Amino acid sequence: MTHAEVGEPEKDELRFGFIKLTDMAPIAVAYEKGYFEDEGLYVTVEAQANWKVLLDGVIDGKLDGAHMLAGQPLAATIGFGTEAHIVTPFSMDLNGNGITVSNEIWEMMKEHIPMEGGKPVHPIKADYLKPVVDKFRSEGKPFKMGMVFPVSTHNYELRYWLAAGGIHPGYYAPHKGHTSGLIDAEAQLSVTPPPQMPATLEAGTIYGYCVGEPWNQQAVFKGIGVPVITDYEIWKNNPEKVFGMTKGFTEKYPNTTIRVVKALLRAAKWLDENNNANRPEAVKILSQPEYVGGDYDVIANSMTGTFEYEKGDKREVPDFNVFFRYFATYPYYSDAVWYLTQMRRWGQISEKKSDDWYFETAKKVYRPDIYATAAKELIADGIMDASDFPDFTSESGFRPPQTEFLDDVTYDGKQPNAYLEKLTIGLKDETL
Template sequence: MTDTLLKTRRSFMRNATAMGALLCAPALLPARAAAGGMGTPEKKEVRIGFIPLTDCASIVMASALGLDEKYGIKIIPSKEANWATIRDKQLNGENDFSHILYGELVGLQVGIGGPQADMANLMTLNRNGQGISLSRKLAEAGATDLASLAALMKREPREYPFAQTFPTGTHAMWLYYWLATAGINPMQDIKVITVPPPQMIANARVGNMDGFSVGEPWNMRGILDGVSVHAASSQDIWPDHPEKVLGTTQAFAEQHPNTCKAVIAAILEASRWIDSTPENREQMADTIAARAYVNTSRAAIIDRIQGHYQDGLGKTWDDPNHMKFHDAGQVNYPYASDAAWFLTQHKRWGLLADHPDYLAVARRLNQTDLYREAAAAAGVAVPDSDLRSSTLLGGKTWDGQDPATYADSFDIHA
């Protein structure tokens, strides 16, 4: 165990009594008592693949704080190189669970972005907190936001390379949606490249792209390193959007339901702990900044996880819709409408040839029964419906009621 993990766990133990109230369950109860009747986990030690991003934090902290042991399991976080590796290690069983892009998991369910496989989404890990950055060179040419980018591209036509992190993933969908609201067709007007999150800044530094869409802390790292500027946050595109999810295969979920519930419950408690105080977020930032996890400076993580933003050009602001891991339980429920939204965008951009049965796919993917049992054990409220309504950038409302019509309603598409 690293020195950072030891310090984190010792700090947690010292504050166990106070945290028991925060977690709505007595701290450090024997696993069986704390599990709330969920049954004995079929597998005691589980590997969870993750990508070095701020939003891996609830998985890391569930392990670092010993919340996994409360539910009779041991979480082994497994740092992976890119989203393709996350996919492959999940499908071949090398990892039991994954911190995975929502759009990537949904795509696998319908056979895009990898081989078709029956997948399972156990919970949403976080909302908000991704970003779109533009290169310093582009900023010096006058493009610092969407409107000025569109004007520059019209004034100076050329090939504009933009990076996202996986073709069916969330970062690709945020980038495409954002560009299209300004009349830029991402399938025609830019060159799209795929770059793993930890490699984004190195590629930006050598001029491989004019902009990129990625999770934190890499947008902030680009500002600190002087290679990029902030153009938009993902919450500007869809306030309180779902981002990463806890994924596994249907086969694993069916064979290990108690293990799944234990992992969900432990991560729910870690999520609640992160969001409960600014001090906990600071401790989380210290922990995940370590080389074993995100491998960056604390400075690249801490401001944006507290909602303090800057654009790299002198402007600063506080964003109440910054990255959230729990938000009184509103973050974590696996809404069918959230999963279906990604399918509508896959159809919009030509990744799907035909309309699937959007909600049927979403409901097969999202393991709401397992989630509800785990949430009850962790003392987390669940909503009455698996559909929710949101208004996205440009004014369109998404509520999951008529996905095919919604998917066909955009003027700009593949």
């Protein structure tokens, strides 16, 4: 493929949305480093109030694309919530979330956690939270936790962690109008926008939450809560955010779309280059008010490869935020399938679907074809190397079976129904 194959952008003035989280970094870096301009694109980047406003903005064309929860394009395309055909040609990052509990809950959990040298043994499982939840329920008090959106990774990760510890996080039954996910719930999960998590925890409205950074580390800095586990420990190198656009946009402006992906790929590579050597500069960018805003030190805590659990218990987590390593940017069908299995597990997808349905849906939304075109252009331009990417001639879009889950259940994206059968808490064949 020669460089000339991708023509001039059909639309060169673009507006992208994001939520104030550190994993929006590829968009900020592509803007600040001039990678969008190198592609002839004049981009405006705007923080959005919440995930629903952001999604609506992309659907109605106010935004040309956005930093999205991986579940959003999938849910929109299958019509859970707002219906619209959204695609993703670019996966934004791996890992990056944590689960935090209030100081009070931490003290109650602590008596059940094994210790070594005066420090808790990690990973901290929800098994140690179960006696606390049971105590609350026996006293007639609901145990409330926060996550950021019904189709967010955070919702599925928090549910996964709770269920692995024998705590039922509740079912959805949209066909009956039950969209709060509280059916049979032993822990009640509700939506709280990320920047409001620490204040909601401090007010006692929720006892814990699952969120992206910097909002777990913020709880440590404020002394109001303790992060107990990162999503890296729940599912090592799990896919996190994606860049979403409407299918209509990608069809109307194919060259623009490819050029956007090229700029984002360069930004992702820059973020991980030389063992994260550029991260301090990235933190400086992100701490500006128009991006994430906030204290440099809070953002740096996780972005530079450490994570602080209990105050003073700082541990090395070099892969807490991954933007390019391990082919993080490639839109794998198997990643999409995992999200769909969780939607089915908790009833957001009301009835059992065939394995083929999972594969077809993944292929409607995840677009490795657009990604590969952008990558080949960068290789042809001499900006990137073929080794930076999967082998496009043989790549199936399915990662090999993944074994590194907290509960030791192996996930094989080629067998979604067989995977659901292995999970002890969750729907299998039944419709609620």
